[in-house]
Amino acid sequence: MNREQIRQAVLEVLREIAPEADPASIDPHVSLRDQLDIDSMDFLNFLIALDKQLHVDIPERDYGQLTNLDACVNYLMDRRAGQPNQ
Amino acid sequence: MAEFVMPQLGADMSAGTLTCWRKQVGDAVHRGDIIAEVETEKGNIDVEVFSDGTIEKFLISPGERVPVGALMALIREDGPPTRAAQSSAAPAGGTLPESATAPSERPKIVPGRRAERHAVERLAISPSARRLARELGVDPAIVHGTGHGGAITRKDIEQAATSKSTTNVPADRSARIRQTIAAAMSRSKREIPHYYLSTTIDMHRALEWLSEQNAKRPVAERILYGALVLKAVAFALREVPELNAVWQDGNVVLKKQIHVGVAVSLRQGGLVAPALHDTDELTLDELMQRMRDLVNRTRAGSLRSSEMSDPTITVTSLGEQGVESVYAVIYPPQVAMVGVGKIVERAWCVDCKVVPRRVVTVTLSADHRVSDGHRGGVFLAAVDRLLQEPEKL
Numbered sequence: 001m002n003r004e005q006i007r008q009a010v011l012e013v014l015r016e017i018a019p020e021a022d023p024a025s026i027d028p029h030v031s032l033r034d035q036l037d038i039d040s041m042d043f044l045n046f047l048i049a050l051d052k053q054l055h056v057d058i059p060e061r062d063y064g065q066l067t068n069l070d071a072c073v074n075y076l077m078d079r080r081a082g083q084p085n086q
Numbered sequence: 087m088a089e090f091v092m093p094q095l096g097a098d099m100s101a102g103t104l105t106c107w108r109k110q111v112g113d114a115v116h117r118g119d120i121i122a123e124v125e126t127e128k129g130n131i132d133v134e135v136f137s138d139g140t141i142e143k144f145l146i147s148p149g150e151r152v153p154v155g156a157l158m159a160l161i162r163e164d165g166p167p168t169r170a171a172q173s174s175a176a177p178a179g180g181t182l183p184e185s186a187t188a189p190s191e192r193p194k195i196v197p198g199r200r201a202e203r204h205a206v207e208r209l210a211i212s213p214s215a216r217r218l219a220r221e222l223g224v225d226p227a228i229v230h231g232t233g234h235g236g237a238i239t240r241k242d243i244e245q246a247a248t249s250k251s252t253t254n255v256p257a258d259r260s261a262r263i264r265q266t267i268a269a270a271m272s273r274s275k276r277e278i279p280h281y282y283l284s285t286t287i288d289m290h291r292a293l294e295w296l297s298e299q300n301a302k303r304p305v306a307e308r309i310l311y312g313a314l315v316l317k318a319v320a321f322a323l324r325e326v327p328e329l330n331a332v333w334q335d336g337n338v339v340l341k342k343q344i345h346v347g348v349a350v351s352l353r354q355g356g357l358v359a360p361a362l363h364d365t366d367e368l369t370l371d372e373l374m375q376r377m378r379d380l381v382n383r384t385r386a387g388s389l390r391s392s393e394m395s396d397p398t399i400t401v402t403s404l405g406e407q408g409v410e411s412v413y414a415v416i417y418p419p420q421v422a423m424v425g426v427g428k429i430v431e432r433a434w435c436v437d438c439k440v441v442p443r444r445v446v447t448v449t450l451s452a453d454h455r456v457s458d459g460h461r462g463g464v465f466l467a468a469v470d471r472l473l474q475e476p477e478k479l
Contacts, residue, residue, distance in 0.1 A: 019214030020240070020353060037353070039406045040310050041381045047305045060300045060308065 001080065006054065007073045013049040014069075017042050028069040056080060088137040090159040092152050095126055095133075095394035096417075098270030102126045103151040104158065105220075113141050115161060120390070122158070127266040128358045129387030130220055131394055139163040211238040214353075217387045222247040263356040271415050278333075278421075281459060282413050284449040285466040287473055288436075289429055293444055295476040312403055312426075313374040315448075315469075317479040319401055319424055320344050320366035322468035328457050329450075329465055330398045332419040338456045347397025347417070348377060350384040358384050359400045359417060360393035370479055405429060411447045421453040422462075424469075 001009070011023045018036040026035060033039075038046070043063075051057050056079045058066070066072045092102055105123040109115060121135040139161040146158045211219070211226050215238050219226045224246045231238035292314055300308040323330040323344050331340045345361035352358060360380055362368070368376065383389055399420055404412050405428030412425025427447040434443035448469055452462045472479060 015212065018353065019212045039351075040312070041378065044305070044308065044310060044378070045382070051305050057305050060297060 001054070003073060003077055006076050006080070007069070009053050010050070010069065010072050010076070013046055013053060016049065017046050026069055028073075031067050032069060032072070033067075050076070054080065055083070087142065088139055088161040088163050089157055090121065090135060090137075090161055092124070092154050092156045092158055093133060093391050093395055094154045095124070095131055095391055096128065096270070098266045098273075099126055099128075099154055101151050101153045102131075104146050104148050105130055106148045107144060107159075108132075109141055111141050111143060115139060115141060118392075124391070125221075126394075127263050128356070128394065129217075129384075129389065131389050131391050133391040135161065137161055137163060210236060212240070213386050215240045215243050218243045220387065260355050263352075267356065270417065274415050274418050278416050278418060279454040280416060280451050281454045281462065282449060282451050283459060283462045283466055284411055284447055285470055286432075286445050286447050287470045288434060289444045289446050289473065292473045292476040293429070307371070309370060309374045310377075311429075313370060313377055314473065314476055314479055315403070315426055316346055316348065316362065316365060316377065316401055317368075317370055317373055318469045318472040319399070320346055321472050321479070322465050323399065324366060325468045326457075326461055326465040328461060329422040329452060331421050331456060332398070333421055333453060333456065334419055338421065341398040343398070345396045345398050347400035347420070348380060349400055349402035350381050353385060358389070358394075359397060359402070360384055360389050361397040363392070363396065399423065401426065403427075405446065412449055414449070414451045416451050416453060421456040422465075423451045425449040425451065 011026070014021070014026070014032070014036065015023060017038055021036050026032075033043070036042075047058050047063075054076055056076055058075075058079075062075065065075050095102065102124040103126075105125050107122050108120050109122075115121060115135045116138050117136050118134050120132045121141075122133045124131050124133050142160040142162045144159050146152055146156070152158065210231060210233075212233075216226065218224075218240050219229075219238075222243060224243050226238055226243070229238050229242050229246045232242055233239040289311070293311060296309060296311055296314065303309075323346075327340055328338070330344050331338050333339075343364055344366045345363050346365040347359035347361050349357055349359045362373065362376055362380060365373065380389075380393070397417075397420065399422050400414075400417050401424045402412055402414050403426040405426060408428055410427040410430065412427055414423040414425045416423045425448070427449075429444050429446045431442050432445050433440050434445065435441075436443070448466060450462050450466055
């Protein structure tokens, strides 16, 4: 998957978590939690859905890296680059 | 003959609208079966029946709004339906006896039959749009989707609703929810003499233990620290049972089972606090999975009546909003509420040394007719003590 595909996958998951939000209006540099008012349960659901879609199990110690949309995509790109047959 | 009445799905509920019957006259029912779907201010609730028997007669039609306690159906507690009931049974696929008033003009989004419901769920429609469709009485199966890949969006549902000639859903639902909450909270403040206690709990051991546990688990099995707090509250209630009670007709009624209500904020505004049944008897893993399911269903507007009516105490957590202390307003007829603030790092004295520690402020709001500060203090001390041994929760 290329960067844009990963970005779209993340946005698709965010649409499920915050259906009232307009994906086009998400600022990629601003905290997702602040923009979308997502709490720890929403965040856990977000991670579970990303794992399902992209086969990336994100450890707790890395949660702090997933602050905004760009940071999520960068992280997922790096993780997937290190996985076989991705 | 057992009577099935409109249940009280929360202290702030005075009436509900029957959306649809999930059974037919002549069907056998067992305690816990879903018999109806009822629309309330908090969303659509699946209502359970609490007696075994056979449905004798429906007395209310879908679309009708009835007050709490109004008779809705009769259930014969032994044997098949009477000959009279069978002759007035609904036709196949229907749910109304012949003598019922005309069916509601609002089409049912979630019909009683499982196959039809699954068909609706297979449509490309977001949870939010599906929820809106139910609120506005729009059948998504006949809506043209304009979203990605033909998905049905909220805008599609709104446009479909405005093109319909009739709808019996009030325009401003958020305002109605707000009014309902206002009524309940005003009543609470008027009738319940609240007292408030708070304690600050060292969460170091609990959070370290949780980190170790979660490091070994795939993401779908990880535990949030809120689950630890709920379990500690449930165990503490075993030690201070007078906080696990309701105030009814001038008396305190202690509850044998502990069903902790979990305050869930709705994305569209408003708050619902459904019960995690038998919280003290769940393993931590079970509690976490059930809490996750409960929160997700609450936000999707898909709760059961027992989840709305059964909480024996409520826990509300505002830590993620940056709040350090929560002084909650008790949700009647409950007699206590626990507030959890945000975890902060503070200078803390451990073995005569000052060290940084992650701590949280937990508060108790309690009904002074039922308990005094001493017992409230015992409860908070128990919560603190239990959180120092998270492996035992």
